[in-house]
Amino acid sequence: MSAAPASRPVAVIGGGIGGLATALALRAHGLDAAVYEQAEAFAEVGAGIQITPNGARVLNALGLEDAAAAKGLPLEAVEPMDGLSGRRVARFDLGGQPGPPYRVFHRADLIDILAGAARARGVGLHLGARIAAVAPTGAFEAGPWRVPPGLTVGADGVRSRVRPVLDGPGDPVFTGQVAWRAVVEGEAPPVARIWMAPGRHVVTYPLPGGRVNIVAVQERREWTAEGWHREADPGDLRHVFRGMTGRVTGLLAKVDRCLVWGLFRHPVAGVWHRSSGDGALALAGDAAHPTLPFLAQGANLALEDAWVLARHAASGTLDAYGSERRRRVSRAIEAANANARNYHLREPARSAALMALGAIGRVAPGAFMGRLRWLYGHDVTA
Ligand SMILES: Cc1cc2nc3c(=O)[nH]c(=O)nc-3n(C[C@H](O)[C@H](O)[C@H](O)COP(=O)(O)OP(=O)(O)OC[C@H]3O[C@@H](n4cnc5c(N)ncnc54)[C@H](O)[C@@H]3O)c2cc1C
Numbered sequence: 001m002s003a004a005p006a007s008r009p010v011a012v013i014g015g016g017i018g019g020l021a022t023a024l025a026l027r028a029h030g031l032d033a034a035v036y037e038q039a040e041a042f043a044e045v046g047a048g049i050q051i052t053p054n055g056a057r058v059l060n061a062l063g064l065e066d067a068a069a070a071k072g073l074p075l076e077a078v079e080p081m082d083g084l085s086g087r088r089v090a091r092f093d094l095g096g097q098p099g100p101p102y103r104v105f106h107r108a109d110l111i112d113i114l115a116g117a118a119r120a121r122g123v124g125l126h127l128g129a130r131i132a133a134v135a136p137t138g139a140f141e142a143g144p145w146r147v148p149p150g151l152t153v154g155a156d157g158v159r160s161r162v163r164p165v166l167d168g169p170g171d172p173v174f175t176g177q178v179a180w181r182a183v184v185e186g187e188a189p190p191v192a193r194i195w196m197a198p199g200r201h202v203v204t205y206p207l208p209g210g211r212v213n214i215v216a217v218q219e220r221r222e223w224t225a226e227g228w229h230r231e232a233d234p235g236d237l238r239h240v241f242r243g244m245t246g247r248v249t250g251l252l253a254k255v256d257r258c259l260v261w262g263l264f265r266h267p268v269a270g271v272w273h274r275s276s277g278d279g280a281l282a283l284a285g286d287a288a289h290p291t292l293p294f295l296a297q298g299a300n301l302a303l304e305d306a307w308v309l310a311r312h313a314a315s316g317t318l319d320a321y322g323s324e325r326r327r328r329v330s331r332a333i334e335a336a337n338a339n340a341r342n343y344h345l346r347e348p349a350r351s352a353a354l355m356a357l358g359a360i361g362r363v364a365p366g367a368f369m370g371r372l373r374w375l376y377g378h379d380v381t382a
Contacts, residue, residue, distance in 0.1 A: 009034040009124060010313065011138065011152045013131050013162060015042050017049075018285025018302030019155030020114035023123040024062045025310035034124030036131060036142050042115040044107035045229070045259060047181045048205060048213030050075070050192065051110070053376045055300030056100035058307045059113075061381035065100070067113045072103030073208050076190045078368055080357055083197035086245030089354050090361025091191075092368030099377070104192075104205050104213070106183075110299075134162050138279030149279030151313065155302070158264060160287035166271040172264035172290060174223045177340065179293060180216040180237050182258040184251055188212045194343060195248050198350060200241060201343040202248050214251060215293065216241055219344060223262035232260040265337075266290045268330050272322025282318050284309055289329045294339035297332045297375070304328075304380045332375060 010026050012019045015037030023033035051059070051072065059068045080089045094102045119125060129142035138152035154162020158172055188206040195202040203215045218240050234255040241252055268289045273282040285302030305325060312321040345353050360367050369376065 008148060008150045011036060011140070011147050011150065013134070013140070013152065013154050014156035014285075014287070015039070015115070015125070015127075016044070016155065016157060016285065016302075017110060017114065017299045018287075018306060019153070020111070020118050021058065021062070021303050021306035022153055022155050022284050022309060023118050024114065024121065025058070025306040026313060027118075027121045027123060028062055029310040029314035031310065031314060032122075034126065035118065036126045036129035036145065036147075038128070038130035040128050042111050042125075042127070044111045045181065046183055046257075047107055047215075047259075048183065048207045049105050049107045049110060049299055050205070050296040051103050051105060051303075052296060052300050053097065053099045053102060054378045054380070055303040056103065057379050057381050058303040060100055061307060062117065064113055064117060067117070068103065068105075071109040071113060071208065072105045073190065073206060074101040074103050075192055075205065077192075079191050079193045080361075081193050081195045081245075082354055083195035083201060083244050083248060086247045089358050091365065092361065093365055094369065096366075097369055097376070099379070102376070104207060106207050106209075106211075109208075131156070131161055134165060134281065136165055136274065136276035136279075136281060138276075138281055149277055151280045151282065151318075153282045153284055153309065154287045155284045157286045158266065158290045160283065162281055163269060163283055163287050166274055166281055166283065167269050170266070172266035175263045175265050175292065175340075176219055176221060177263045177292075178218055178220050178223060179261045179263055180214075180218070180232060180240075180258050181261070182214045182216075182234070182237070182255040183207065183211050184214065184254040185210060186212045186251070186254065195244065196343045196345070196350075196354075197244055198346040199344050200244070202241065202244065204248075204251060212251060214255070216252070217263075217294075217343075229259050229261040232258050234258050263292055264290060265292065268326060268333065269322070272325065273318040280318065282309060282321065288325075289333060291333050292336045292340055294343065295332060295336035295375075297336060301329055301332060304378075307380045328378070335375070
């Protein structure tokens with residue numbers, strides 16, 4: 001069967017970054033698409049997001065280069081910092097590479113760009129459309145909508161309803177880490193700083209409009225909340241990260257609203273696509289591969305998935321889609337997992353690691369980009 005029967009648009013479940021980008025990529029490849037999102041509005045949490053050159057190439061291919069340039073803030077460097085003393089350990093320049101810049105966005109701005117383009121390009125946008133179950137043929141019901149068999153893409157995040165139909169049951173596992181997020185008023189240089197301390201780290205970077213984004217990660221045994229994230233007490237945030245350098249605690253002192261996430265690991269999906277009868281299912285983004293945030297790649301990989309999925313769908317079959325994506329996505333996830341360990345080292349490994357990092361920064365300031373060329377240099381749109 002054709003991957004995208006002409007009888008109905010490709011249905012995309014989930015209107016996050018992955019789902020909206022998938023719908024836009026399908027349109028860019030000449031296919032009709034409709035998005036079904038459970039929320040009443042396209043919205044994202046009030047936090048920042050880093051879009052690295054590999055993800056930015058997809059935004060450019062979707063014709064969103066000007067919008068991204070208008071709303072994003074280019075970063076010049078990544079700076080690993082000693083989270084206890086406040087000392088800069090190294091500076092790794094992000095510039096001087098071919099391709100689009102590494103930018104940071106307010107998430108709401110990125111969602112606005114994607115949703116606005118989807119609306120302008122004739123993507124059917126259905127809000128308040130919560131999908132309880134989906135058939136292997138891609139048929140589903142959502143509120144008043146009865147969607148017949150056809151190609152349906154699950155871009156419905158970590159708790160995907162589509163993934164179990166393809167990959168069987170399986171629950172994500174708590175990693176023993178939680179991430180607090182907050183945005184505060186303030187100016188910061190155009191760099192991403194990683195403040196490393198035993199069992200904890202904090203990432204800070206500027207956002208457009210004189211704001212600073214904070215992601216603070218803590219090792220913790222349990223996550224008992226029912227949801228994946230919840231509103232948290234800024235006092236608890238300050239308590240957990242007390243003892244870090246005043247450069248960090250000074251920022252945390254300004255937090256008046258924060259959210260905390262349980263971080264979960266889920267193996268990369270084994271099956272990314274299957275045809276059945278008159279339709280088919282496929283996965284994209286966190287639904288296929290939840291990604292810990294320690295390499296800032298979850299949304300970037302979702303953007304890549306969107307383009308690759310659309311290219312295969314337009315060719316008439318998605319059979320090779322999963323095999324094209326799985327190895328790259330797994331490599332990125334392993335690299336993120338390694339960062340989780342390295343950022344939280346305890347003595348004596350910590351001092352040795354900071355010293356080694358400092359030496360690399362002095363001798364080879366281009367090392368960061370060099371080590372991640374496979375990631376940032378990749379162009380799924382080529
Ligand atoms: C602290 C933190 C920092 C991060 N920082 C970065 C970063 O800097 N750069 C980066 O690339 N990534 C980052 N990530 C990861 C990134 O946020 C995710 O990987 C990305 O948002 C996944 O997008 P998605 O569209 O696949 O899923 P989601 O954003 O989870 O979207 C899924 C959508 O599906 C909808 N949905 C779910 N179930 C249903 C249903 N049954 N019916 C209808 N709709 C449904 C949801 O409402 C939601 O809108 C970070 C993550 C965390 C936790």
